[in-house]
Amino acid sequence: MLEVRALRKSFGGRPVLGGLDLDLPRGGCLALAGPSGCGKSTLLHLLAGLVPPDGGTMRMEGREVPSLRGRCALMAQDDRLLPWMDLLDNALLPVRMRGEDPRRREGEARELLDRFGLGEFLRYPPGSVSGGMRQRCALARTLLWGCPLVLLDEPLSALDAFTRRTLQEEVLRLQGEWGRTLLWVTHDLEEALRVGDRVWVLGPGMEVRERLVPPGPKPRPADGELAALRERAFRALEGSRG
Amino acid sequence: MLEVRALRKSFGGRPVLGGLDLDLPRGGCLALAGPSGCGKSTLLHLLAGLVPPDGGTMRMEGREVPSLRGRCALMAQDDRLLPWMDLLDNALLPVRMRGEDPRRREGEARELLDRFGLGEFLRYPPGSVSGGMRQRCALARTLLWGCPLVLLDEPLSALDAFTRRTLQEEVLRLQGEWGRTLLWVTHDLEEALRVGDRVWVLGPGMEVRERLVPPGPKPRPADGELAALRERAFRALEGSRG
Amino acid sequence: MARLRDRALGLGLFLLLLALWEGVCRGLDLPPYLLPSPGRVARVLLSQAPELLAHGAVTLGEMVLGILLGLGAALLVGGGLFALPQAERAVLPLLVATQAAPVFALAPLLVVWFGFGMGPKVALTALVVFFPVALAFLQGLKHRDRGREDLLRLMGGGRIARFRAFHLPGALPPLMGGLKTGVCVAPIGAVLGEWCGASRGLGFLMLQANARLATDRVFAALAVLVVLGTGLYGAVDRLERRLVWWTRPEGRARWLERRERKGRK
Amino acid sequence: MARLRDRALGLGLFLLLLALWEGVCRGLDLPPYLLPSPGRVARVLLSQAPELLAHGAVTLGEMVLGILLGLGAALLVGGGLFALPQAERAVLPLLVATQAAPVFALAPLLVVWFGFGMGPKVALTALVVFFPVALAFLQGLKHRDRGREDLLRLMGGGRIARFRAFHLPGALPPLMGGLKTGVCVAPIGAVLGEWCGASRGLGFLMLQANARLATDRVFAALAVLVVLGTGLYGAVDRLERRLVWWTRPEGRARWLERRERKGRK
């Protein structure tokens, strides 16, 4: 679905991406983990076309494109909800922006928000709900976006362990149902191993330190095997610092 | 150090805190974990005096006080850095607000930020660094605040596993060195067990579901024992949903 | 309680300012034809209330129409300049010109085009209101939150949809600020308009009183004008509280309450 | 490249507007004493350039001083009303009054207090500049980010320290917006001031030309005034880019670069 070659970007002389290659097959989920400040968010912004790259090419379904603008959904690291709309309207924003009548998708949005535990808060403005609730709303908005490729920047970072697990499953279920392709940035190794069918651990400059393939189809096998992988990933992160 | 009794708060008829009791002995670290939206941030805001409580009492070192305003440092869930100041100035803000000459504490701030991995970015404005870097700066600011009681609202949520582990240790080291008392809200159970000398798992309405006491002094014992505790905490969280 | 105290404080300050004015008149021994004392003005206000009110109503009508027109034009031009930023350099001198043009450069044109009816007054009011509103609106549109804008752009959709959902609400606080300036300067517009041809209105009254050297009547008309101006300001302030509800917790709470009340019906 | 194209577009639009004006003059067969055509105005501009420039310099001086004074007053009053919100209701009528007061009510007072020199001109300019700036500043201060403010309040410290570190920079964008309005209306102030007894300046020139029905000279003086006004606007725009650097990525990059260059020295 997506092929990225030699993507480069530096900010004011400080290189962030030094020639990244990336392939996303349709329907997969690539999970990216890496030290804070290594350039994960920058990569997603480059892909989405919010920031111009210094070099490199992107091919989407064989055709070269300048960026994926209009071809991908993005969940940024901060929620970016509009403070003057309630959660439901915020979640329906991509529908409205597409020019569709939001009422036609309202049922779907209500159901999704309900499953995300926001059923009682549909009419609350973002300023009156908790950080985790805002994040869940932003995730719902991203999923209602309707693009086959979805870029997620730490989508569950503000959620407790249990809600997080629930939502991981929810997102993967929808991915399967709706046939989405995911690029999932997370700093939680367990999450990466749980949701990715490939997991890359990155180092500074977005150099790929470790490529892990979690065993077997979801739901995941015993925790023991995962723990070992997690340990390996952790060592890679640790090494990338030294 | 701090005694809270029967603290209550509701928003527009929806109860959030239904009479919470809380004791913090000097020098300890109470870690709070709970489902997203249960009222953890609200509790910290109530304590800090940003939101008026509906009822309850607070006693600080024996004296009853309306709130801890001026007696505690707070790290809010979002970073709240000032976009027109570089990271160093942001970190030194509490010093400046106290009326002290920030230059006298600059060395300390530089060292702290350096240990937090921001040494090269001291002069960057918050808008030009990553989310995790902003969070680390906000944490540094909170520690430089100089109050004996420190309220932390998910201070490490935007950090990768390795950086997170490093900073946990850093904060605990400073806590010991500077004799701080911590109230640490986190949704990462492992983190709660690692940093808290008491861990409470909360349910909706901030009812305490589980009180765990992690074994032994830091550094922590074998992962196995922790894992068991984690499992228990997770079950508590899960139960609080059902 | 607190609100009552605030009002009392406000009233106290107001009285203090009046006392200051009275003091200036007496202390500096200013003759009443230069600056009448508040007491003198109050006497005129009382004795000539019906006339002042009648003329005030005329001027109020002109102001309200002018404000509406100016606001509409400001929304169009502010939005237009935002959509076409290159035009700013070209259009700006024109706008500055309309502001700097002394009435006597505009008055003949206005009279020839609109005659002596309400037209020129409304046009001049609209002109003075327009400017601060348009600039504040433009400024608000420019200093938008880039992160949210980027995301909305990714969502695709027309510029108009984006403008309505994002840019417009985001620019509401400065827009309302500009409108406050606008309603405060609206009296100037109406009065100037009345100077270039009128037979009614407070501006006309002032001119008449001035020719008769009745400075106290000038100030009485001015007082009525000021009451009208502050009244309009208060109205805009209320509107602002209603429209820009999300910045303060109380505002959000009230909004939620209103929504729920509506939902229940 | 893009900048060049923008400029060309701006210039094109400007010429288009001039052509439109010329067209209106010819099409409607307006007599030149009503609305002189741009060609006529240009001829006057050229033939009387030295005189226009000399008077323009006088007016520019008055405007610059008045703007500085008005800005200073606006910062004080805006900040004061923010610190003491109860005062708003009390002080506002006074401010509206200063705006709505016709020159003939103010001019004698100004002359009595400031004499016939630059004083009244600077005072009137300051008065018209003051108002939009103060209101925009107040609006900016009010619509601050509550979360950050709360945190700063927790840090303790005086209100002044908090104001300097947080409220003031946060209100800079609207403040600069208000200042833009202010510099655009500054010409009005200076011109009105020159009507209270002057023997130099563009306002004086216009008044004279107007009395002689020399509308083309009025417009030529107006053109100079507009150039001055837009020039000042441009200066404020630059200042804004420099002061409010953090809202746009380019601004942040430039700021960082500058800091690093300074650091290296």
Place this chain on the structure above:
Amino acid sequence: AEKVRLMLDWTPNVDHAPLYWAQARGAFAREGLEVEILTPSDTADPLKLAAAGRTDLALGYMPQALVAASGGIPVRVCARLVARPLSTVVALEDKGIRSVKDLSGKRIGTTVPGMMDVLGKVFARHHGLKDLEWVHVGFQIVPPLASGKVAAVVGAFRNVEVVQLRRQGLKPRVFPLEEGGVPDYDELVVLASPALSKRPRVLAAFRRALAEGLEATRRHPEQAMSAYLQSVPGADQAEEREMLDATLPFFAKDQKLDPARWRRFADFALREKLVEKPVDPAPLLLRF
């Protein structure tokens, strides 16, 4: 030399030519005066500022001086510059106004409300005009007349606007106010501040110099013209000359302040409610 500030009634115009000419030919200096000429923002200001002592002398109009006196504003009249009314009712023949009667049923503009509308109504009553609509036209006289928005303007100066209209190729019809029931009055007089009123020697010196200026203007209008043009750079010389010629017959030929003439106008003013309280003009006039 004695420093004296003199505030004009409005921006410099041909009415003031004698003052500039007196200044230029050293008439004031010879009388030991150093005159500074100031311009006001509004015709009401010079009088107020003279009363407040901010200027020593001010130009004003006879009706205005009476209104001031009735309002208790302490200025005194010390000299005169234009001894007959210049204000007239002006209409355009181009718009079909040939005689006064043609104005019936038309819209009439007035320049200074509170003053010219009163005189206009007297004029209308005198000529038996009916169904008039009154509107204040402010500073603008030529445009509304030329565009037919008003049929006539009360308060147009016969030496200024009438000339301007003519130079625009229009045919103005002039109806003098003094032929319309308004008593003859002094258009431009010189008012003295309370302080200066107590110094008859300075005032006498000023009057002598002014008289010299007036006389010299009548005798050498071209020289007066060039002295005056110094103060109004960029003015159209031919037009100004035409205006000056139109003004010459109206300049005061003597400095007699006739109480009877003032009284006539004061009675008229009271009758027509131009002033609210009766005024005794005698103490207002500084005679020597």
